[in-house]
Amino acid sequence: MPAPTASEETASEGNPSQVPEAPTRESRGADARALTQVLFKEFSRLEPGTPEHARVRTALIEANLPLVRYAAARFRSRNEPMEDVIQVGTIGLINAIDRFDPDRGVQFPTFAMPTVVGEIKRYFRDNVRTVHVPRRLHELWVQVNGATEDLTVLHGRSPTTAEIAERLKIGEDEVLACIEAGRSYHATSLEAAQEGDGLPGLLDRIGYEDPALAGVEHRDLVRHLLVQLPEREQRILLLRYYSNLTQSQISAELGVSQMHVSRLLSRSFARLRSANRIDA
Structure with a gap:
């Protein structure tokens, strides 16, 4: 009987029946x-x-x-x-x-x-979730998500809203509501750039700088200081700087001389400056 050739020996050694199978x-x-x-x-x-x-x-x-x-x-x-x-x-x-x-x-x-x-x-x-979603809508969203995956595999493309609605026997408006509910898992930053259009973030496009914002702290400080003045001096300051009356109009309003109004204004300013620690 002839001896086995080298190729026959290699084939024998590589016999799949002799190689341990990987665990399934x-x-x-x-x-x-x-x-x-x-x-x-x-x-x-x-x-x-x-x-x-x-x-x-x-x-x-x-x-x-x-x-x-x-x-x-x-x-x-x-x-x-x-x-x-x-x-x-x-x-x-x-x-x-x-x-x-x-x-x-x-x-x-x-x-x-x-x-x-x-x-x-x-x-x-x-x-x-960043937005609370009703329980029924959340449960329906799970079904819409599963149907979307199944139809994607079946058709080889993303399914339409009508196809999902037909698969689940629900209205298209309910499918759209579920898709919108699914977005509540993640909030998008207003500063994030918009994909595809190359435009700046939504905050840069809809935001604006309020010119009155800079005076908020000043108005709050003035309000705090005004309550420390006597009632008549508070009224004079309000008439002068909030109602924009002149000193002569204020004197006619209060029934005092314009010189007296001027002295009261000067005294009020001195009190306010002394009480304002920021200026001090």
Whole structure:
């Protein structure tokens, strides 16, 4: 019998049946579930607060982090950093680990998933939205978002409002309202430049400088100082500088001489300057 050639030996060595296969997602999931069961048996008999209890608890968290990543992926369209969503979901995972009872006959992923998802939803509800959205509109927005993803995959393009409305059996106005509600997750700065048009931010286009703004502090200071004067001197100042009356008109209004009005004005100015610490 002739000896095998070099090419035949290479083919034999490269036989796929002799190369170990990479673990599939299903096998990794099964391994994680088996490890979780073993860890929970040990976890349940350990005393809380002991180093061994903390070690097993940490191992349970690490073994089930893929569950958190899977749940967080459902929220990838929210434009929130995925690291933050995973961190929030991990808090839900830890709560589920602390409350799980393996003797009830429920698989841990089945028990933990609602807690993880609920923690993430609570995070978006309480910390992300900048505008409060009615609960019904929020729930409908989730359906619109899911239908948009499905139709995008189906047609290879972004669906129209009519297509989304037909898919969900709702009106187009409701679809538009949901899309508008989805924007409440992020507020855009008024100073941000507008995309595409190259124009400056909205604040630069609609804002203006109020010329009366510079006098706000001065008016507030004058109001504070005026209350320190006698009532007659307050009235003279108001007639002179707020009603724009001349000294002769003020003298006729009060029934005193113009010279007396002038002296009262000078005395009021002296009091105001002495009381104004900024000028001092």
